[in-house]
Amino acid sequence: MIDKPYNPDPHKHPGLHLIALLEASKAVLALLAATGLEMLGPQPLRDAVNALIRRFSLDPDHGTLPSLLNMISPDAVHLAAAAMVAYGVLHLFEAWGLWRAKAWASWLGCVTAGIYLPFDIYAILRHPGWASWSVLVINLIVVGVLARDIRKRHGTIANAA
Template sequence: MQTQGQPRRGGRKHHDRGLLLIGLFKLGKSILFFCIGMGAIHMLHKDLGDVVMRVAMALKFDPESRFVALVLNKVDLIDVHKLKMISLGTFAYSMVALTEGVGLVLEKVWAEYLTLILTISFLPWELYELVRRPSWFRLSLLLINLAVLAYLVWLLRRKRLAVPTEV
């Protein structure tokens, strides 16, 4: 019987589909957050209110609507320093997700533990946000992270039990 990580016939290594899927998800998050960081840098020294109005007009929103007014009020709170902090934070998160993704795709045990620790560390915040402002999006993110967590715990336990102990 073939176990995970052992070569198949022809010398090819068996890849864990679950780790590959989680790794690709993390790589996708890395790209998304990198793009958000680039967008924040692109907005430095621009009139964000003007940008919001141009986007609202392009999307055929009424510029006098409550939604556009709400977005304009929120955008007025963002200054150059906050944009720099947003870009710094998103770039940092992008690098962490990139590290997780590459490690998981390469089936590195350290990446499995890193992802496990990071997923556990974000759960209290995700639960707080879900209780504070419930939405299907927040619930979906929580369920995805719980599924990742459950899979990694199962996989790491299985690997630990498969390793023979020395007497």
């Protein structure tokens, strides 16, 4: 049986294209969230946390939500928005590379999706349900497709040597 060489032609990778679209959508959402944070500023966040404290009749002086309320400041909002912009740019970069079937993008995507897996499992343990399971399955599929792409590329390099 003759082994066909791996063809990294971007037009022959529908799996990579789907993952690229997923990554691009995450990037757009992160950039929109960062823009929204910068436009609204800290006051709407403070109002939302205060509403949660009132809604659940929590102690307004002690606990997690009052601590969070004390941390919401213009500087914290700018920092959170900057982190979201960095996240969005990273995923846009990854999406571009995956769409063009770049090997580095498969590595980047495999690592970034793999980082989520322990958190996905923790989410299932804390909040079992179809949403938590769906996120885990999607991330496992992404890691599997990208790992397969990496393995095929590595096999091509090994066979060529």
